Amino acid sequence: MSKSLYPPVAKLNQAGDCRKIRRIIAEDPDWSLALVPLLSNLCLQNIVRNFEEKPIIEELLPGHKDYVLERLSPALPLHVTANLISDEGYWKRCCSQRWDLCDVSQYGHSWKRMFFERHLENIIELFIPDVTDPKTVLDMVPLCKNYVKRLDISQLLPPIKEPQKAEEEDGSDLASDSGSEGPSMDHFDFGILLNKLTNLEELHLVYRVRHCGMNFEWNLFEFTSRDCESLAKALKSCKTLKLLRLHQSKVEDDKCRLLVKYLLDHPSLRELDLSHNLIGDRGARAIGKLLNRSQLETLNIYDNNIRGPGAQAIAHALSKNSTLLSLNLRLNRLGDEGGQAVGQALLNNSTLLHLHLGANEMSEPAAIVLSKVLVQNNTLKSINLSCNRLGMDGGKALEEGMSHNTTVTECDIRLTEVGQESGSCISQAVRNNQSRARKKQAQESKAK
Template sequence: MDPPLTENKENVENGGGEDKKSEKDAKSPAGSRAGSAKSQRSQKSNGSQKGRIPSPIRSAKDNPAADMRNMRRIIAEDPEWSLATVPMLWELCIKHIVGNFEYNSKILDKLLPKHKTKVLEKISTDLPLKVTSNLVEDEGYWKRCCKARWAICDVSAYGNNWKRMYFERNLQDIIEHFVPENTDPEELDSTLPLSANFVKKLDIRQLLPPVKEAPKGFDDDVSDAGSEAGDGPETDHFDFGPVLQKLPLLEEFRVTYGVRDCGMNFDWNLFQFTARDCLLLSKCIAACKTLKVLCLHRSKVDDDRVRVLISHILDHPSLEELDLSHNIIGDRGARAVGKFINNHSQLKILNLCDNQIRAAGAQAIAHALTKNTTLHSLNLRLNRLGDEGGQAVCRSLMKNSTLKEINLSTNDMTEPTAAVLAQVVIQNTTIKSLDLSCNKLGADGGKQLQEGMEENNTITHMDLRFTQCGQESEFIINQILAKSQDRERESKEKNMNEVNSKK
């Protein structure tokens, strides 16, 4: 029912005021003219509104909303209250599955794809591996796990596979912080079966020795002297045998026997590669038939240790790369390596950088190169070959037809070696990269190399920095290398076009 029609007092008062104002204006000359115009307009409007019923005026008392002072304010007692609707049932179910995933993990395979994606986006990265290892294949989840645990994550070093990266680095952390005779092996034993199907590379950057208390009454001065000389008791490190035999897909193994960030606790005994360490490592490498890359560097490997290692890996069926750089291998160890590459391996890459190999060891390696048919890359940088050893290696290259890269930098080689190299670049047609930097070849040696390179069409890279071979010779050699690079690039483009045309 409509409210009763009443007369608005305010309208009446306003109307009266307007009448008084019009009377005042009418008395003035300007007001008379304005009044006449206004009266004409009012007559027209009154004429047009004849026959209309005036609109009812509601009382302010009957409409409380008209006065803001009469409105009641409602304040929610729950500060988190909102107008959001009640969650959908499937959302509540997903929330429950995520919160109890450790106990309801088997339900994951029964979910619809869109619901499964929601669950994998929300489950915790701290779930036990026994729950997620064989169940979760989603790369997004393992990416979250990696970034939550490590600040730097270069997945390209792990075949662009986040799951593989997580399992390899997780196993690496466990081994690197394992203290023999102190650490409980339960964590390692439980992790190995879960990681077996995902670990292809193991990069161990440190190995902790067992913690042994100093004998009572041991003098600090004697302790310091023994530490500086490295004459303290030998401390054996982690045994890789039980680990490698449980990793059937392992292809690359890198290890350093030493301690990182030891600071003021430095001791030479922390960096010992003991005889027992060598024997245990050699046996497990020989038993790992899938291994393709072995890197044992910065571990103070000497002649005796490398001879033991080589004796165990002779005729290894799959080893293609051996890195023994930054050790203390001498001529006796080089002879063992020479025997290894003398048709007793499938080795393609050999790195002996930064060792103590002299002329006798170089001659043993050179003899093996004359018979080797698999090696593609040889690195002898930072050794002590001299001219005698350098010439022996260079002469072997005249008979070798598989080596493509060789690094002889920083080996005290001079002009006599450059003369032999000049003959090598004329006869050898397989070498593409030759590093001779930091050897005093001299101007005459540079001139001979220049004459040899003028008849070579295959070498695309030759490093002659700090060889004192003369600017003119170096400039001409670089021009020859540039032409060879252009020919190689054109050849590759031609081959690619032929392959694409066949497709």
């Protein structure tokens, strides 16, 4: 039996020669075989690191796809991620990183829609005519057109005012001889964009500059004729648009007529809001024409300069209209002439559900006609007459009308001087109608 080439450790210890002991010292005392990463994870980490150069996502197994999506950077270029990644968790991280306030309920509970709508809005709001390259907007179209349904533009920047322009304003003769041309556009031209956004349904615009501070000038709040024409043509080309809101932009009669010209027979427009502008009777006549040649369901033109003749034009269209459900004319100057005209129209109209005539300088004659509406019209559900001087007699007339009405569940007569007794009777009639409506709704839900 051959002897071992290596002496037993015990004998070495007894001999006291420790230099010949073979030792293994681990570099990491916490090392364990269980900590060795899986090869699949190493591959997935490599995909994450190189995603910009070689994006791989759809070919992965569901579990592996989740692993990659959780680790992708929100800073990846949009041309890589826009039409490739649909995971809401990823787009939520993109939104949260960029904006402090993120209410996804305002975007159909879609984080991806929120990101692209707000991203495109930011580009447009910071667009400077003849400075910003339109390509920055157009390059976004293929990436966002499938996700943008609404644009809420809260400012539009004018061209940069050059020093030379200041000399022209001072009457410099040299400036008149220079032959320099003005900017190619006054604000962002929506004509290059709207017809390409094939899912756009809502457009909210305000021609103003936010936070201008000490640099305030009136031309920062100007919706020019050139702006109006380019916008009107763009709206006509946007066949999917359902809601247009253009407010606080000094839209007067001529601009209103131009907008209406291009909105006539629009195939999808259902709501128009031109509130807080300068529209007068001529613009109101154009709006009346639009009512006859559109499928509008909601019309908001409150806080303008519409008087009796303009209200008569709208009322004439309303008497023949069969689509409009809500009309808001508050804070105009209809007077009794306009109020009576609208009331007479409602004797023939059988579709309008909501009417707002608050603060329109109306008095007893208008109240008398509207009381007849309450008796004969079986469609109207809410009417607002607040801040008009209807008087005691006007209140008696409305009280008599409401005593025969069964459909109006909201009737606002605050600050109308109708008297406490009439006001109380009208309120009681409204409560009776509300109770009747609740019972009817309960019966219908049971039948279903």
